[in-house]
Amino acid sequence: AQTVTQSQPEMSVQEAETVTLSCTYDTSENNYYLFWYKQPPSRQMILVIRQEAYKQQNATENRFSVNFQKAAKSFSLKISDSQLGDTAMYFCAFMKVVGGNEKLTFGTGTRLTIIP
Amino acid sequence: EAQVTQNPRYLITVTGKKLTVTCSQNMNHEYMSWYRQDPGLGLRQIYYSMNVEVTDKGDVPEGYKVSRKEKRNFPLILESPSPNQTSLYFCASSPRGTAYEQYFGPGTRLTVT
Numbered sequence: 261a262q263t264v265t266q267s268q269p270e271m272s273v274q275e276a277e278t279v280t281l282s283c284t285y286d287t288s289e290n291n292y293y294l295f296w297y298k299q300p301p302s303r304q305m306i307l308v309i310r311q312e313a314y315k316q317q318n319a320t321e322n323r324f325s326v327n328f329q330k331a332a333k334s335f336s337l338k339i340s341d342s343q344l345g346d347t348a349m350y351f352c353a354f355m356k357v358v359g360g361n362e363k364l365t366f367g368t369g370t371r372l373t374i375i376p
Numbered sequence: 377e378a379q380v381t382q383n384p385r386y387l388i389t390v391t392g393k394k395l396t397v398t399c400s401q402n403m404n405h406e407y408m409s410w411y412r413q414d415p416g417l418g419l420r421q422i423y424y425s426m427n428v429e430v431t432d433k434g435d436v437p438e439g440y441k442v443s444r445k446e447k448r449n450f451p452l453i454l455e456s457p458s459p460n461q462t463s464l465y466f467c468a469s470s471p472r473g474t475a476y477e478q479y480f481g482p483g484t485r486l487t488v489t
Contacts, residue, residue: 305480310477360426361426362424363424
C-alpha cells in the first residue's frame with residue numbers, strides 16, 4: 261500500500277516570502293500521479309498543482325511549483341511571493357489507478373500561515 | 377456552473393439514528409467517491425463508484441453504505457451512526473479514466489453524540 265508523509269505539521273512565513281512544503285511517499289509503482297491540494301478555512305478542497313510521474317519536468321502554476329524527485333520519492337511544493345490568501349492546510353496526495361479506482365492517498369497535511 | 381453539491385453541510389445526530397448525506401454532480405462524471413477527513417489522518421476513501429450500479433469499498437467502509445442508481449447522485453448512508461463516525465465528509469467526482477482532477481464537494485460536518 262502506498263503511504264504519503266508530510267513531516268511539517270505547521271509552518272509560518274512572512275507575506276511575500278517563499279516557502280517550501282515537504283512531501284515524501286512510498287510506492288513500488290512506476291506510473292502514478294501526485295497532487296497538492298489546498299484547504300482554506302472554508303474547508304473546500306482546491307487542487308493546486310498536479311504532476312505525472314512519467315514527466316521529468318517539474319509542474320508549475322503561477323506562483324506554485326514543485327520539486328519532483330522520483331528516485332528519492334519526494335514531491336515538495338514551493339510557494340513564491342506568498343500572499344495572505346495562501347493561508348490554508350495543504351495536503352499532498354498520491355494516485356495510482358487500480359482496477360478503475362482513482363483513489364487519492366493523502367498525507368496528514370501541513371498548516372501554513374502567512375503572516376502580514 | 378460545474379460543481380459537486382452535498383447536503384446537509386452540517387448535521388448533529390444521535391447514536392443509532394439512520395441518516396443519509398446526499399452528493400450530486402452536474403458534470404456527467406462517471407467516477408464518484410466518498411472520503412472522510414479526521415485530524416492527523418488526512419482524507420481516507422470510504423467508497424467509490426465507477427459508474428451507475430457499480431460501487432466498491434475503499435479503505436474505511438465499515439458502518440457505511442452507498443448506492444449509485446443515477447449517474448449524478450451518490451448518497452452516503454449511515455444505517456446506525458456511532459460517535460466514531462463523527463468526521464468531515466467529502467464527496468468527489470471525476471471523468472473516469474483521466475486521473476486528472478477530482479472535483480470535491482464543500483464537505484459535510486457530521487457530529488454523532
